Amino acid sequence: MKIAEVAVDCPTKQLNKVYHYLVPPHLSKILSYGARVIVPFGRQRMLGYVIDIKGQSEVENLKQIIDVLDADPLIGDDMIKLGKWMAHRYITNLAVCFNAMLPAGLKTNTIEKYVAGNSCTNEELKAFMSKPRTLGELAKKFNVSSDDVACYIKEKVLVKHKFFQQKSSKKYIDILSLNARSSKNQITKGAFRQHQLFEVLQNQGEVVYQKLPTELKRAANTLVEKGVVQRNKTQVFREPDSINIKEKVISDLTAHQKKAYEMISESLNKHKQDNFLLWGVTGSGKTEIYLRLAQKIITQNKQVIVLVPEISLTPLMVNRFKSRFKDDVAVLHSGLSQGEKLDQWQKINEGKVKVVVGARSAVFAPFKNLGLIIIDEEHENTYKQEENPKYNTVEVAKKRVKLLGGVLILGSATPALESIYKAQKGEYKLLKLPKRANSRPMPKIDVIDMKQELTEGNRSVFSRKLLNHINNSLDNNEQVVLFLNRRGFSTTTLCRKCGFTFKCPSCDLTLTSHDSGNYMVCHYCHYQIANPSKCPSCKSIHLAFNGIGTEKLQKKVQETFPHSRVLRMDVDTMSSKDSYNKVYQQFANGQVDILIGTQMIAKGFDFPNVTTVGIVIADMGLNIPDFRSAEKTFQLVTQVAGRAGRDEKEGKVILQTYSPEHYSIEHSSSYEYMDFYTKELKIREALNYPPFAHMIKFDIIASQEEKVRSEAEKVSFALKEILQNHKIKKSEILGPVMSPRYKLRNNYRWQVILKTKDLKQWLDVLNKANFPYKFSKGVRVSIDVDPLTTT
Structure with missing residues (x-):
């Protein structure tokens, strides 16, 4: 009898462990690698993935596979290899990695049903329960209570089973x-x-x-x-909505574009596995290079994956690729319905398309002959998955093209510091596009010290210079973009009499006030109350709504420019899946004068009539206690500034700040990337932060405050024991310390951070040792390898 190695989808099992099962004779002819199966696991039935089939096993008393869900395997050999690598690299469950590769519609729901057991003597009940019935069906027929069912199960009159059904269907x-x-x-x-x-x-x-x-x-x-x-x-096939914007026809490449295209083409022609970093200023024509390389891949009868960092940018890239390749393009991102995802995935799996455009999860598109992966805006945080498996899309893409012998292109106007570092070390081939494709200059950035504005009597959120430029643009029938990377109306509400601050009871964070809808909300757990009229502590009516978000900015813009047409783009306004398309279309058609937004508008927008960009508070991110805060501020400023002056009309950027002397503001305002990079690299080296060391963050989470600290100390002690016993060099263990966001969703959080120059040895040891060890009941340890943030 054949033996199947199965990765069981058991959430309580942390690590990369497989289980052996007998393949019953009636399933042996239809079972194959990558198929989903139902297996007995303890007293339950669980979903699993077959990763190998062999003739013998050292394990005795094996149980049999119960059922096979797929005649054709959903996960190919290369994806099984990728899943194994991910499980080891991110210290997680192998089945969880396979789950991440499939659309939600292919994942299964479990339904509890009941059948008559050996102890059932009631003939009517036995006849009715001869086939599996739900609890509702049982109650409707016999009017039983939950206590009756519990008693029946205990006495084996009824036997409970889990049945699996697909979440979505064709x-x-x-x-x-x-x-x-x-x-x-x-x-x-x-x-x-x-x-x-x-x-x-x-x-x-x-x-x-x-x-x-x-x-x-x-x-x-x-x-x-x-x-x-x-x-x-x-x-x-259910098709997602797309933006209908006429694509610009570009007949000739610039000299820099041509050089980049030819170097990548050479690798494609020679079928070499190469990683390229395409560093091009905003408007330099990176997308045109992507399009031409995709055409080349298609002529080689291969396929291409194009990744963008956010759902909001996907329609723009889809529009460009569909204009060029028509029905040969599929779309994958979390904004699609389950049915749309399933249909798009099926089209890819059946080889009906050659190009996939999507967000992070599209890196797992089931192409059989993948030749090229393109990651646009590679520096963005959204390429890091925050839920298990906590993978980095760039690293997964590198591994996938390595397995297949393909080419990887990382594109950005502001590459991640680690990417430039790797390019200098020879891990990536660096290609530069230092000028805009239309030869227009980058817009001049004027830095306004808001402290000086206040000293001179201007208490407005707008500097005098920004007001002047907005007025000039509106007078000339031109468009304005205002950037503020915080949504909501007011970020903090407090009583001016007693000092009471409105906080979330579950997260201990300040509530954000929203004027539209008249409510306050926690953006982490979504706890919500009506906007207060008086202080709950001292009953005073003197409340201060401090701070500013995009909603309050919109109100001030409408008050200051009453005749302008204003739209806002943030998470609150982009609630439906076609919201972004509508706003984009309106702005493109000239139906909007001023667009206000968060980082959604920082990239992808290419409108010739935008002449003024205002960065309302540029240094907001500098106050976040994170080692990447300066880098993220530099990137956001540069990306937002790139929205101005992209065509014939000259653009102007007004950067408002309370920290004009900060090196991130200073270098971004003059587009001095390498000066910023050199400065930031020295700081990272002195503090032993990436790219000079890898990090592994251990979050210890529990609902009981007194328990979290003691368990965090256990984690720290266990890591120090490993460090000593295995003599791992060039490593340090920081903590345990309280997490910056100490309380979230009624759970308390501590963290331990491991810094090391020998990531491989740590991964080998932690996976082999089945880390984390067992801790007290109710305590969860979450492991994040190479986290993008320590908050």
Whole structure:
């Protein structure tokens, strides 16, 4: 009998461990690598993935596989290898990695059902429960209570089982057409609707049943019964909405574009596995290079994945690629419905398309002959998965092209510091696009010290210079973009009499006030209350709504420029999946004068009529206690500034700050990337932060405050023991300390951070040792390898 190695999807099992199961004879011919199976696991039935099939096992008393869910495996050999690498690299469960590769619609829901057990003596109950029934069906038939069911299960009158069903299914429509020998004589003379439908089918050949009006559906049902009409099911693919913007026709590449294209083409022609870093200023034409390389890949009968950092940018890239490659493009991102995701995934899996455009999870698109992965805006934090498995998309893409012998392109106007460092060390081939494709200069950035504005009597959120430029742009029928990387109306609400501050009871963080809807909300757990009229502590009506978010900024803009057409783009306004498309279309058509937004508008927007960009508070991110805060501020300023002056009209950027002397503000305002990079690199080296060391963050989480600290100390002690016993060099263990966000969703958090120059040895040891060890009940240890932030 064959033995299957199965990665069981058991959330309580942390690490990369597989289990052996016997393959029953009736399944041996249909079972293959990558198939999903149902297996017994303890007293339960669990979902698992077959990662190997062999002839023998050293394990005794093996249980049998219960069922196979897939005739055709969902995960190919290369993805099994990738999953194993991910499980080891990110110290996690192997099945969790496979789950991340599949669309939500292919994942399964478990349903509890009951069957009659050996102790059941009630003949009516035994007959009814001879096939699996849900609790609702049981209660409806016999009016049993939950106590009755518990008693039945205990006495084995009923046996509980878990059954699996797919979350989403393929969509089918019914196609109606006339049978070959059909004639009107088969229809009763007075049946007007049946005659009407017959004539429609005679003229059109076929119609979709679901699109017929109700009265014709009834006629269709009758004609199908008579054999006049045949009804056949056919699958349809649900297509996501897209933006309809005319693509710019670019006939010739610039000298820098041509050089970059030719160097990458050489690797593609020679089928070399290469990693390129394409460093091009905003507007330098990186997307045109992507498009031409995709065309080259398609002519080689290979496939390409194009990744963008956010859902909001996906429609823009989809528009560019669909304009060029029509129906040869599929889309994958979390903004799609489950049905749309399933259909897009199926099109890719069946080889119906050659290009996939999507966000982070599209890196797992099931192409069989992948030749190129492009990661646009590679520096963005959103390429890091924050839930288990906590993978970095760039690292996963590097591993995938290495397994397949393909090419990886990382594109950015402001590359991650680690990326430039790796390019200098020879890990990436660096390609530069130092000028805009249309030869226009980068817009001049004017730095405004808001402290000086206040000293001179200006208490407005707008500096005098920004006001002047907005007015000039509006007078000339030009457009304005205002950037503020914080949503909501006010960030802090307090009582001016007693000092009471409104905080979330579950997270101990200040509530953000929203004027639209008149509520305050915690953006972490979504706890919500109505905006207060008085202090709950001293009953004073003197409340201060401090701080500013995009909603308050919108109100001030409308007050200051009452005749302008203003739109806001942030998480609160982009609630539906087509919200971004609508705003983008309106702005492109000139229906909006001033666009206000968070980092959603910092990239991807390419509008020739934008002449003024205002960065309202540039140094907001500098106050975050994180080692990347200066880098992120530099990147955001540079990206936002790049929205101005992208065509013939000259652009102007007004950067408002309370820290004009900070090196991040100073260098970003003059586009001096390498000066910033040199300064920041020295600081990172002195503090032993990436790229000079790897980090592993251990978050210890529990609902009991007194328990978290003691468990965090256990984690720290265990790591120090490993460090000593294995003599791992060039490593240090920091903490335990309270996490910057100490309380979230009624859970308390401590953290331990490991810095090391020998990541490989630590990964080997931690995976082999089944770390984390068992801790007290109710304590969770979350491991994040190479976290992008320590907060």
